[in-house]
Amino acid sequence: MDQIQNKVKKLDEYQWPQGFFSDGIHAGxxxxLDLGWIYSETPAAAAGVYTTSQFQAAPTKLTKNTINLNHQLQAVVMNSVCANSCTGPQGEADALVMQQAVADKMTIDSNLVGVASTGVIGQYMPMGLITAGIKKLELGDSDKVAHAVMTTDSHAKTISVAAxxxxxxxxxxxxxxxxxMIHPNMATMLGFVTTDAKIASYELQALLSEHVNDTFNQITVDGDTSTNDMVTVMANGASGVDVAAxxxxxxxxHQVLSYLAQEIAADGEGATKLVEANVKHAETKEDAQKIAKQIVGSNLVKSAIFGDDANWGRIMGAIGQTDAxxxxxxxxxxxxxxQLVKDSISVNFDEAVVKETLASSKVVIDVDVNVGEASGQAWGCDLTYDYVKINASYRS
Amino acid sequence: MDQIQNKVKKLDEYQWPQGFFSDGIHAGxxxxLDLGWIYSETPAAAAGVYTTSQFQAAPTKLTKNTINLNHQLQAVVMNSVCANSCTGPQGEADALVMQQAVADKMTIDSNLVGVASTGVIGQYMPMGLITAGIKKLELGDSDKVAHAVMTTDSHAKTISVAAxxxxxxxxxxxxxxxxxMIHPNMATMLGFVTTDAKIASYELQALLSEHVNDTFNQITVDGDTSTNDMVTVMANGASGVDVAAxxxxxxxxHQVLSYLAQEIAADGEGATKLVEANVKHAETKEDAQKIAKQIVGSNLVKSAIFGDDANWGRIMGAIGQTDAxxxxxxxxxxxxxxQLVKDSISVNFDEAVVKETLASSKVVIDVDVNVGEASGQAWGCDLTYDYVKINASYRS
Incomplete structure (x- = not known):
């Protein structure tokens, strides 16, 4: 494992893999920035995971169908401000127009174009601005596209890893x-992974589906699952390196997915702290993950952490609430x-010391449930006045 | 139904049923007020429902075992401040001492005494104060006991109904x-129902188990289930009226349970509004209740309602998140x-009018999912700055 980690290095700056271009612009x-895209010089093997919400947004549904058709993508166009969700037949037509506009611009098959939208649910897309904007997109190498899809994010979340x-x-x-609206189930929010590795699309999909369970699916900000959640991966093979197995x-x-997932949790609306829960000695991995997610998802635990309060009874409350x-x-x-608790009761700990460590920007909660050998993790954030402030006036 | 309702009247003031006494005192x-009791002149048929938390508090476990033993109670002693939960063998011994102290005081069998505690988890009971306090309890007729068990409640929640x-x-x-810490599963928080009706304990338990599902189990404040949740009913038969069937x-x-459950939701920590969700035309009652509870439990919906924001997309998000x-x-x-939504898309509604109605102290959300004939309801409250404030500093 250490040998592998020595060969995998996070780069200091974001860098597009070979053969990938992108842009982010102000479309009005x-x-x-509010509109952007990713473009690969050749069709790339593609995989995706999508929200399990029964109200899947039009662009999410379209991208899913497109990837399922031939497991390839050459471009993904994306916008913020409007989620194009709960917009009925008009919304589906609008997503198709966005897809076709990119295909026409680059003279490629529309079945190679993904579409992603994020923002307010239930409003129609300003299609005049969108199609005019698509015409202006260039083949750049900046990370502007990551800024174009931000909504209440406080900063762009990017990572590049060299293997x-x-x-x-x-x-x-x-x-x-x-x-x-972060409480992914099968996938989360919008995530876009690109690589110049050479890999078959079915293998890419298997990797994504496996690793999303330990990363994006183990974060929560507010327990609410979005209608637009989606993570896509594009592998264009431009490095010439076959990475099968x-x-x-x-x-x-895994490092890319795990980093991005934790970035979302740490930048949860109004959050001041990243909260990580590690559960060990559970009977199954599913049990360990369930307990970890219940802890980071508890409003009471999140409020106590915001207040630097070592109120461990609330963590026990969250653990006991599960059926693990x-x-x-x-x-x-x-x-x-x-250590605060042993044999399910309080140990003699120094409140002042725990209060001080709770003031850190990262709070790690370790739990041992003493029934098996399985472990699991989850990430969340504290619940603050600013979460309420942001969400009491999101549309205005 | 109307004929029945004409015979069932809510009284203007709280009134103990015949043969019941109570008191609430300051035990220090x-x-x-922090300690209280209910006492019946004769053993009463008793029924209870209890938290499903795996960490059931010592008094909750003791009361459950006591009721299960002979389905009778003559007294229930209760305190606030300390929940006697996650307190191990010492906590179980303390609950037994409380039970025995009441039995000794009244010269009754200890198996006729229930114990209920609420407050901070993980701290030991101040037993000197408790046992001294129990000696001071009198056979009064006030509602002081309802004040003695309040924690962050803004007012005592009581109701009397005459049939x-x-x-x-x-x-x-x-x-x-x-x-x-309100998100009951099987039961919720502390609820105490008394009646002078004559009814068999098995019938009382059946009624409680049935009606708790539509009332206490359909409220949520923060999604967190307590370790001490419990509702007990005592029927002492003092009216001489047999109410079988x-x-x-x-x-x-039902009116008593429904009123108390809504009172808890409306008085949720920091809440300014009661939120009621009514779901109709669901396939099953379980589906309807699941959707209703998801809506009133969504942090995003709760924040929007606090901000008088008609952000119906978040309600759709909550509906879509369920598997109903x-x-x-x-x-x-x-x-x-x-009406804001028809055929899953926005109808032309007046934002200003909806914003105005959202400023009311009660917000009713009606949803039609168009697949069957079943209905369900749930109650919650808005998510406010004060919720965070209260819970960031609960122990201090």
């Missing part, structure tokens, strides 16, 4: 947006390495 | 406490009677 939907595979380099890059590629891919198997009389609990 | 756990059964009167009275009694009983059967293209939605 708001002040600032050394038998002496050759493959780049895996990803960016995402997401700050509120490469541990180094899998490690790089527990040794109820022998649960242990630590906050940032300080 | 905090400023104000006319074949010309004779039966009283059903109830009180409860609860404001945060009485529709009037069932209506009165929907006609996804033909969902309709109303807020306080004003």
């Amino acid at each position: 939907l708001r002040d600032g 050394d595979i038998d002496g050759e380099t493959v780049i895996v890059s990803g960016f995402c947006k997401g700050s509120g 490469s541990d180094e590629f899998e490690a790089a891919f 198997k527990l040794d109820v009389d022998h649960v242990s609990l630590w906050i940032n390495g300080i | 756990l905090r400023d104000g 006319d059964i074949d010309g004779e009167t039966v009283i059903v009275s109830g009180f409860c406490k609860g404001s945060g 009485s529709d009037e009694f069932e209506a009165a009983f 059967k929907l006609d996804v293209d033909h969902v309709s939605l109303w807020i306080n009677g004003i």
